[in-house]
Amino acid sequence: MAKNVLIVGGGLSGTxxxxxxxxxxxxxxxxxxxxxxxxxxxxxxxxxxxLLYLPFGRIRESELFRDQRKVLDRRVPYHIDPAKQIDVEGxxxxxxxxKTYSYDYLVIATGSRIRPENVPGMEEGAHWFYDxxxxxxxxxxxxxxxxxxxxxxxxxxxxxxxxxxxxxFMLHDYLSGRGLMDKTExxxxxxxxxxxxxxxxxxxxxxxxxxxxxxxxxxxxTKEVDPAAKTISSEEEVTLPYDLLVTIxxxxxxxxxxxxxLGAGGWVPTGRxxxxxxxxxxxxxxxxxxxxxxSKAGSTAHFEADTIIDNIASLCTEGRWAxxxxxxxxxxxxxxxxxxxxxxxxxxTPPNPGPPSQMLHWFKLAYNRMYWLSAxxxx
Amino acid sequence: xTQRTKIDARGAYCPGPLMELIATLKLVEIGDExxxxxxxxxxxxxxxxxxxxxRHEMVGIDECDGYWSIVVRKAK
Numbered sequence: 190m191a192k193n194v195l196i197v198g199g200g201l202s203g204t205x206x207x208x209x210x211x212x213x214x215x216x217x218x219x220x221x222x223x224x225x226x227x228x229x230x231x232x233x234x235x236x237x238x239x240l241l242y243l244p245f246g247r248i249r250e251s252e253l254f255r256d257q258r259k260v261l262d263r264r265v266p267y268h269i270d271p272a273k274q275i276d277v278e279g280x281x282x283x284x285x286x287x288k289t290y291s292y293d294y295l296v297i298a299t300g301s302r303i304r305p306e307n308v309p310g311m312e313e314g315a316h317w318f319y320d321x322x323x324x325x326x327x328x329x330x331x332x333x334x335x336x337x338x339x340x341x342x343x344x345x346x347x348x349x350x351x352x353x354x355x356x357x358f359m360l361h362d363y364l365s366g367r368g369l370m371d372k373t374e375x376x377x378x379x380x381x382x383x384x385x386x387x388x389x390x391x392x393x394x395x396x397x398x399x400x401x402x403x404x405x406x407x408x409x410x411t412k413e414v415d416p417a418a419k420t421i422s423s424e425e426e427v428t429l430p431y432d433l434l435v436t437i438x439x440x441x442x443x444x445x446x447x448x449x450x451l452g453a454g455g456w457v458p459t460g461r462x463x464x465x466x467x468x469x470x471x472x473x474x475x476x477x478x479x480x481x482x483x484s485k486a487g488s489t490a491h492f493e494a495d496t497i498i499d500n501i502a503s504l505c506t507e508g509r510w511a512x513x514x515x516x517x518x519x520x521x522x523x524x525x526x527x528x529x530x531x532x533x534x535x536x537x538t539p540p541n542p543g544p545p546s547q548m549l550h551w552f553k554l555a556y557n558r559m560y561w562l563s564a565x566x567x568x
Numbered sequence: 569x570t571q572r573t574k575i576d577a578r579g580a581y582c583p584g585p586l587m588e589l590i591a592t593l594k595l596v597e598i599g600d601e602x603x604x605x606x607x608x609x610x611x612x613x614x615x616x617x618x619x620x621x622x623r624h625e626m627v628g629i630d631e632c633d634g635y636w637s638i639v640v641r642k643a644k
């Protein structure tokens with residue numbers, strides 16, 4: 190009997206898994222011993238980290254997109270028919286169109302989404318760059334900005350944990366370049382008592398912010414935005430006025446996860462090393478979808494996907510488990526328009542950001558192009 | 569009936585135990601408890617400090633075998 194691998198979600202992690210499995214299971218697929226199917230929501234694949242550059246005119250929109258069917262190995266049938274109900278007891282998935290797909294192995298890769306509507310006033314009063322429409326609006330707002338108070342507001346949970354720092358440094362460089370920093374005040378807010386969740390990153394950031402005159406308000410858990418008064422308030426009863434509010438909105442997982450009763454908030458309880466859904470032996474969870482207390486980031490998704498590829502391939506061909514995920518994460522950090530650094534860590538090795546350099550910035554720019562090799566399972 | 573949600577954040581550097589607690593508090597009902605396991609000694613200070621600032625309730629902190637168990641009740 191052929192093994193059916195069903196991948197729900199056509200983002201980065203699902204695509205890497207699909208392409209990686211094709212590379213490892215080519216013979217089995219040719220002999221009809223294994224089939225791989227993907228369900229997704231759109232015919233385009235977006236390079237999400239590229240949105241960071243869009244408000245500053247540093248990337249063209251066309252660079253962000255590829256045809257998903259061209260990114261995906263041609264041996265994988267791709268259906269633009271999102272999952273509506275995932276039945277892990279019955280080993281089947283029902284789609285929006287009413288079709289039913291059964292599976293031997295399921296990979297849940299439904300990702301996360303921004304939820305600005307969960308904070309009163311945020312949709313009306315704030316800008317963000319975490320989706321295309323938001324990044325376009327922020328680009329327009331920046332072009333019209335002639336000085337004043339900018340608040341960069343961070344909410345939890347959110348993906349790409351270093352992006353709030355990157356956008357802050359880039360705003361500073363962008364406005365300096367336009368000669369506006371002498372009449373601009375940037376204030377960065379963060380929910381906990383330091384500037385970043387990673388303590389070494391927070392310790393590195395504070396003197397950098399001080400050097401550039403960037404203000405900060407820690408212990409700021411957003412309560413509401415008042416678009417008319419142009420203020421943002423926190424649960425800690427601090428209110429900040431703004432002329433331009435840039436927010437990192439709170440995120441949640443996909444609706445189908447909650448509708449299928451697979452996890453509160455759309456996050457699926459997942460074994461931190463096995464990447465198996467808790468209670469399942471044939472349901473893998475990858476990328477932002479897991480509830481693992483680890484960065485929701487593209488590199489996390491990538492390294493998790495590599496582990497899942499090895500395990501599904503090994504289970505299909507040898508009937509045995511291959512290896513566990515070690516918690517590896519690697520993130521570039523833009524520290525302005527011309528310098529960058531990086532952090533890497535896993536479950537046992539703490540992060541230790543190095544000094545920023547122009548070379549690392551160039552490396553990140555190069556990766557912006559090399560991403561498509563990652564998605565294809567080549568890098 | 570009070571529910572207790574457990575977060576095993578041992579070895580979690582980013583976003584870390586406190587950020588996981590903040591995210592999870594948004595998903596539970598008032599009166600529910602969250603038990604955070606953290607291998608970071610700093611959590612034993614960071615979490616109570618944050619809980620006091622935001623005015624939730626500390627239920628307790630226990631030092632276990634190589635980690636801290638910190639229990640918080642959602643108060644509002």
